[in-house]
Amino acid sequence: DPSLPRFRLADVRKHDAKSGSPWVTSGDKVYDITDWVAAHPGGDVILRAAGHSIDPYWAIFTIHKAPHVREILDTYLIGFVDLADLDTAGQPKIAAGEALEDPFASDPTRDARLVVLTQKPCNAEPAPPQLARDFTTPNELFYVRNHMWVPVVDRAEADQHRLTVELPDGDVREYTLDELRSRFRRHRVTAVLQCSGNRRSDMTKAVGKTNGLQWGAGAISNAVWEGVLLRDVLADAGLQTADWQPRRAIGSEAPSPPTTTESNDGDDLPETDSLHVQLTGMEAYAASIPLPVALDPRGEVLLAFAMNGEPLPRDHGYPLRAVVPGFVAARSVKWLSRIVVSDEESTSQWQRRDYKLFGPNEGGAPNWDRYPAIQEMPITSAITGVWVGEKAIRQARKQGHLVDWPPRSSPPAMGSSSGSNSSSSRAAPGVRDLPAWQADWMESHKKQQQTSTPVAVTGYAYSGGGREIVRVDVSVDGGRTWDQAVLLDQKEKAYDDDEAKVKKNIVARGRRDFAWKRWRYEGRLLGSDGASSPSEIIAKAVDSAYNTQPERHDGIYNVRGNLATAWHRVTVDTSS
């Protein structure tokens, strides 16, 4: 509309975030976003651009935001930038000394050891040798998956960080971080966070193009989270549903059983099953989980403020984040500022679009509503280190990659393909006591041992929903033969064949385990005639429900490359 006025940039600059009447520009257009900010819960995002161009932000948002957002912005158009302030390309001139607004300028610095996929926003994963070296990932090595910039919360003001809780009846409660810490029972849970895009690059290599960040096997990490239980906070806020009446007293282990008495007036209340908990971060990222997940008396959905004994690092949600153990990490909303219990899922594209799985043939413009959002995670595993040959293995030990290797006092028993499962080797019976065919076999096996190359392999395995990893199968010959890896327990010591420990392991299977299991394997690569050749090393895991991984990526291929969980394969060339 040419009848609209033109504004000098100097005037636009005055309409900053503090002005009470914020404006932004896009190209040569000027928008008054005052009403937008008032109407949108995530309106403070756009406020970051107030007085300036929204285009640098737009570049970030177009990754995810639908064109309809632009249409909304167009309704706030009030005019154009004065011709005197436009360059020859029709873009607002940036005055000397006026830096182009960088939304990421206040992002924290990251550990140099992280493998960076994108800098702005930051997406980075630990490199394989460090990935599963420790049971709990050091905070500075924990993978980072940001959709936007890192919100700035001043250390001095963190205690006053506000969490808004809105209930289905419209009631709103506010908690400061300080209140959450002091008024609620603290809870600790060791849990993996894993992005649905973990190992996406494996699927791409095996099948073809996938959309999204091409993660290696490092979009997963494990930490001890500390915070308060979401269900305690919801109870305190006064949430009631037809089949769930909370005990008000904080510290109670479980909510009271459903009551059917008239006096509870339960008829007017919504059913738990029909509700969702929407979680929104300070930079407007949002997602949701079904309410029953939050209320599960065995559940451990946390509002976390600490990670591995330290305040949350900024990249991981400082000062408050949700942690939904066993679920896709996209639900563990960082920089948490708002919770809404609603009769619908979060309307964000991170809930309704990005984290869904279509069939291998369903590309193009899929019907987004056809399938549910990814919530509980399936099983996966990965190889994080392979060392071939005595020398390399010795070096790996020195470098600490195999520090928690099961102690071995004597060489592996003959007849066991690797001996890696036994720390106390049984003595092999004397060759002369055996039938001839077996003695022959032992001889040839011995020869193979001499002509083959030792290999050490490390990795992790994880399953969602609290299902514990019970077994990891490893093949060093492309899947012709298999052996079992040694699972390391949480105290970083290896299980061994000791009867009592095996029993302990089995008993433990009844419980829920939200952590990963790291594993170690030691075997031998057999070349034909003792000659070395490329070998394919494969790992696949089994969980307590006997779920296992698909053999190939073809069958689970999806255009977004989500949940790339097929057997993990690494080819090693032993000819050098």
Ligand code: MTE
């Ligand atoms: N929360 C906010 N506020 N913003 C985000 O971009 N990314 C989500 C989730 N929570 C995200 C978020 C996704 S997709 C993942 S995989 C995890 O955070 C990553 O958590 P991490 O960076 O602590 O590893």
Ligand code: MO
């Ligand atoms: Mo993610």
